[in-house]
Amino acid sequence: MQTTPPTIGVFDSGFGGLTVLRALMERMPQARYAFLGDTARLPYGSKSRRTIARYAAESAQFLVREQGAEFLVIACNTASALALDAIQDAVPVPVLGVIEPGAEAARAASVTGDVLVIATDATVQSHAYAAACRARGLRAIEKACPLLVPLVEEGWIGHPVTAEVIRIYLGELTAEAAACGLNPDVLVLGCTHYPLLRPLLEAAVPAGVRVIDSAQAAAQAAVQLINGASGSHETGQHSPSAQDQLRCFATDSVDKFERLGSRFLGHPVGKVQLVDLGG
């Protein structure tokens, strides 16, 4: 059993993936973490598969080659949906996305087998959640909610406008589900920004619909993957110092990352280092 703490690389197009990092740190407080937000090239959600694959592969290589990551968690739904294969081809370490764990958590939670998914444009257009749900015998209806990320980044987390936008989006989604004869009992949050809207979303879903957070599901799956690959780290003796535990990198807008990141991570992100991936 390995007793030195593992180094886990966490990647997102921006800093929404800090919600996944937060869930990982709660479950594996003794691990070391390197987080990269490809903020110079966000949002991935409106870009093509080809572009996203290239950006994500470069980011993954930075975390593995330059930061020594032994495992990668792709804390970006768009990159998980469109570029997981490209990332796995680009680095020699285990890679985990957020789509499969999210679908697996939906399967565990759903009784009716019918699932609602909200995500960015690109994630929805990939139909990655629908495919992952179908592979588990679930029927899924997906909806792009492009206003929710800007609302979170504006800080309107509990704002009446955000509540109204959510009411409109979920109303359209549940109407579509009903028109298709579905009886959904689960709503999957298919974007790492959305956990910050969880209270508003839980207030807006129809009675009996459970909200599933892909960030939490991915962190749980990562713990299983990492412990399975190299023995349990949960009781490792060589815990890193707080200073060593988390290194954050961004390809642009370091100030914004430092300013807004704590909202997602739940505590200050500290000093964020600027890296140039050449894009």
Next chain:
Amino acid sequence: MQTTPPTIGVFDSGFGGLTVLRALMERMPQARYAFLGDTARLPYGSKSRRTIARYAAESAQFLVREQGAEFLVIACNTASALALDAIQDAVPVPVLGVIEPGAEAARAASVTGDVLVIATDATVQSHAYAAACRARGLRAIEKACPLLVPLVEEGWIGHPVTAEVIRIYLGELTAEAAACGLNPDVLVLGCTHYPLLRPLLEAAVPAGVRVIDSAQAAAQAAVQLINGASGSHETGQHSPSAQDQLRCFATDSVDKFERLGSRFLGHPVGKVQLVDLGG
């Protein structure tokens, strides 16, 4: 006097700059146009000056070297605010941004000399409008309105949610102006997406405040620049065919450009060609 129609390059980070192209085509229907939307790397509004300057210079070089543009209009407030010098250094043709024409139109319209400006985060942080207004003896208060672009792109152009967001933003801006002792009579739209919201904005501004559209102001300034540089083209005899008149290029998301572009241009954009600027 040159009688062959000039080729005008129009550049934006996305397709919002099509509102500037539309205003140009209305004023100079006989010119040829090449429009580039750097959609692979949008939004510029959340990126650093260094990154924006590099992206904009590469885009300008494409329009001049590969499309033969003899004049460049930077139909992107963020690039005009942060990268006009870098673009002028990168290409050997006259370059016009949207900031100076917008400020000049505000000067012409304002009696009190006090001006409100709404724009993206990066444009506001650059304080380019405030500086351009100050140089003309105007006092300006700027406000970032990051939700307006996503609302336009969602198609919620006349939507009650958009009206409410505008009411909140303009309420905060006019309260700040009043706190500073200003008496504004002009609102400058410092983002090329905002002209699509003009009806809602005009309904929301205080009585006596005129709305100034930087896209219209920039097109007017471009006509003067181009006619001054090479003689009047307004009555040119060799008008291009419709097919030759406009070539549109995008670095990504060609489908989205074709689908949404007509909303900004006022008629279909036709076939959009994908170009790779290497970013």
